[in-house]
Amino acid sequence: MSFIEVEDLCKTYFxxxxxxxxxxSIKSLFRRTYREKxxxxxxxFRVERGxxxxxxxxxGAGKSTTIKMLSGVLVPTSGTVHxxxxxxxxxRKENAQHIGVVFGQRSxxxxxxxxxxxxxxxxxxxDIPREVYMRNRDYYTELFQMExxxxxxxxxxxxxxKMKANIAIALLHxxxxxxxxxxxxxxxxxxxxxxxxxxxRINQEKGMTIILTTHDMDDIEAVCSRLILIDQGRKLFDGxxxxxxxxxxxxxxxxxxxxxxxxxxKEQDGLSLAEAADSCWRIRVKREAAPRxxxxxLLNLYNPDNIYxxxxxIEEIVESIFVGQ
Amino acid sequence: MGKYGCIFGKAFKMQxxxxxxxxxxxxxxxxxxFIQVSLWYALVGAGADNSVSFSDxxxxxxxxxxxxxxxxxxxxxxxxxxxxxxxxxxxxxxxxSFKFYTLATVLGQNAFRFLTGxxxxxxxxxxxxxxxxxxxxxxxxxxxxxxxxxGMLIMFELTYVVGLLAFWIQRCWFLKWYLDAGMxxxxxxxxxxxxxxxxxxxxxxxxxxxxILFEPVNLFLHKVSVQEGAVSLxxxxxxxxxxxxxxxxxxxLALDKMTVNGG
Numbered sequence: 256m257s258f259i260e261v262e263d264l265c266k267t268y269f270x271x272x273x274x275x276x277x278x279x280s281i282k283s284l285f286r287r288t289y290r291e292k293x294x295x296x297x298x299x300f301r302v303e304r305g306x307x308x309x310x311x312x313x314x315g316a317g318k319s320t321t322i323k324m325l326s327g328v329l330v331p332t333s334g335t336v337h338x339x340x341x342x343x344x345x346x347r348k349e350n351a352q353h354i355g356v357v358f359g360q361r362s363x364x365x366x367x368x369x370x371x372x373x374x375x376x377x378x379x380x381x382d383i384p385r386e387v388y389m390r391n392r393d394y395y396t397e398l399f400q401m402e403x404x405x406x407x408x409x410x411x412x413x414x415x416x417k418m419k420a421n422i423a424i425a426l427l428h429x430x431x432x433x434x435x436x437x438x439x440x441x442x443x444x445x446x447x448x449x450x451x452x453x454x455x456r457i458n459q460e461k462g463m464t465i466i467l468t469t470h471d472m473d474d475i476e477a478v479c480s481r482l483i484l485i486d487q488g489r490k491l492f493d494g495x496x497x498x499x500x501x502x503x504x505x506x507x508x509x510x511x512x513x514x515x516x517x518x519x520x521k522e523q524d525g526l527s528l529a530e531a532a533d534s535c536w537r538i539r540v541k542r543e544a545a546p547r548x549x550x551x552x553l554l555n556l557y558n559p560d561n562i563y564x565x566x567x568x569i570e571e572i573v574e575s576i577f578v579g580q
Numbered sequence: 581m582g583k584y585g586c587i588f589g590k591a592f593k594m595q596x597x598x599x600x601x602x603x604x605x606x607x608x609x610x611x612x613x614f615i616q617v618s619l620w621y622a623l624v625g626a627g628a629d630n631s632v633s634f635s636d637x638x639x640x641x642x643x644x645x646x647x648x649x650x651x652x653x654x655x656x657x658x659x660x661x662x663x664x665x666x667x668x669x670x671x672x673x674x675x676x677s678f679k680f681y682t683l684a685t686v687l688g689q690n691a692f693r694f695l696t697g698x699x700x701x702x703x704x705x706x707x708x709x710x711x712x713x714x715x716x717x718x719x720x721x722x723x724x725x726x727x728x729x730x731g732m733l734i735m736f737e738l739t740y741v742v743g744l745l746a747f748w749i750q751r752c753w754f755l756k757w758y759l760d761a762g763m764x765x766x767x768x769x770x771x772x773x774x775x776x777x778x779x780x781x782x783x784x785x786x787x788x789x790x791x792i793l794f795e796p797v798n799l800f801l802h803k804v805s806v807q808e809g810a811v812s813l814x815x816x817x818x819x820x821x822x823x824x825x826x827x828x829x830x831x832x833l834a835l836d837k838m839t840v841n842g843g
Contacts, residue, residue: 328669330836351675363670365590367597372590379586380674408597
């Protein structure tokens with residue numbers, strides 16, 4: 256039996272239909288029609304202990320709804336969820352002892368008190384044995400570089416500092432699985448880097464299972480080895496990151512840079528000019544053509560001052576999947 | 581110290597963060613107390629009813645502000661806010677009972693309000709009521725303490741049930757207004773029920789409000805017999821059981837119905 260098992264999971268919301276105009280809103284005070292919205296539709300997947308899974312999709316794809324059912328906040332409309340043998344929404348407290356959850360858009364910290372107060376609260380809430388608490392507190396304070404601000408009131412902290420603290424407190428009780436719902440949302444490049452690095456280390460050093468939803472594909476590349484892609488509540492892909500890149504491998508891009516006057520572009524088999532800017536070309540190499548041959552051809556033909564290969568980013572692949580639909 | 585003790589402590593600590601607001605709060609309690617005392621001094625002096633002395637009235641006012649600070653729970657507004665912005669989900673992923681978490685928080689806040697709102701009026705209160713005041717006998721004191729505890733819990737349950745309605749109607753702050761009105765009118769927090777006509781007094785017996793504050797004060801002042809006190813204590817207890825049952829049913833429905841707003 257896998258650590259996390261999700262079978263045919265569905266969640267349907269009822270959304271009140273608003274009518275247009277003043278008269279419409281008066282009418283809707285008396286009679287209201289509801290529309291069904293399937294946020295999650297027949298999703299199944301399994302996650303083994305110690306895996307780091309990226310759960311991605313555009314806004315409204317059903318990512319957060321899935322996380323909320325996994326963590327026991329929401330009751331599924333149909334289908335089953337098991338996490339470590341527990342049905343999360345039925346045994347909320349039992350489930351809570353074994354999971355850590357961070358919702359990027361919410362804080363679990365006391366606004367007016369220092370982070371260390373919330374740390375103490377979590378020690379009690381989760382009945383963490385003293386030595387485990389001390390060990391984890393020191394470990395995560397160092398890992399997330401929190402020494403400087405742990406005794407400052409939360410209201411004076413930056414967004415990145417708060418996010419680090421939120422992830423740290425979700426980990427104090429050594430959960431078996433960590434759910435991260437958009438942990439890097441709104442953060443600067445440096446904070447993102449520290450977070451990704453830390454999450455990867457937690458996954459590798461502690462063997463903690465991690466489920467990460469994000470819009471930032473760099474998060475996934477830094478942390479996850481597996482990817483689940485969903486849209487409109489349905490699963491589109493489930494597999495390793497490398498398989499994802501292979502399967503959805505699109506054309507390669509080559510960039511040529513000229514420090515002299517630009518030569519004239521001549522059409523070639525398998526090559527096309529995607530973009531011509533001031534002093535460089537971006538050339539698309541059809542996926543069937545070998546990049547090596549393309550480079551040689553381009554060098555011989557145009558003799559550029561510089562030549563760069565660009566690997567396709569997952570972001571572009573995902574985008575092309577959605578555009579292609 | 582258990583988890584709820586810790587929650588209590590943090591809630592207390594949070595109230596103490598803003599010092600100026602604390603000092604202004606103390607000042608406010610003192611001013612409010614002296615206004616009420618002056619008003620009742622004039623009213624009791626002018627009235628024909630001799631069953632209530634100025635000393636009784638002062639004790640009433642002191643206890644009134646003390647118990648009000650202990651029962652002042654704006655749970656409804658807190659739950660409403662967390663349902664509207666979706667942060668209620670944060671409570672559900674913690675291994676605590678949402679109700680006891682809320683109760684511990686409310687008690688922590690109220691303990692602080694008690695210190696800043698009730699303790700400051702205690703000294704002038706004792707001074708003013710000294711003439712003609714007798715301390716309650718052990719039996720009455722025990723009944724007083726028991727009924728105060730029940731009163732606090734009734735008030736908490738009332739506001740908690742109202743707060744849970746936020747899961748359905750989202751906005752429920754105005755329901756708190758009904759509770760406050762019920763408290764002011766049938767709970768005797770503005771004008772003690774002693775001065776009420778028979779009809780209204782009878783109605784108040786079938787509502788939970790008088791058992792929160794008025795009955796404890798009655799016992800403290802020996803205004804009722806021990807039997808009557810025991811009856812009202814039992815009535816308060818029945819209300820509490822009813823409310824706990826209601827609150828549990830509503831909570832189970834709420835969990836099933838819950839959707840979490842915003843991302």
